[in-house]
Amino acid sequence: MIHILQVNQQGDLNVPAEVLGKVPVNRRYLLEVQGEVLILRPEAPSERAAQWRKWATEHQANSPGLPDEALSRDNIYD
Secondary structure: OOOOOOEOOOOOEOOOHHHHOOOOOOOOEEEEEEOOEEEEEEOOHHHHHHHHHHHHHOOOOOOOOOOHHHHOOOOOOO
């Protein structure tokens, strides 16, 4: 079966649910581009953890943190 996917005005590419099957909510996919072929594959938990660790190491540990007032219940919704 062939499905046609089209990019909308916002630049989003929506894949119909029947194409992906039963996908869990918030499932993340990696997009690989091989020439003119786009490949979507589910992101493994280990890949997501590795990306988070990489992001965390790119930030300095001595950067300023949030002040205590920012975490108080009274101010958290401001």
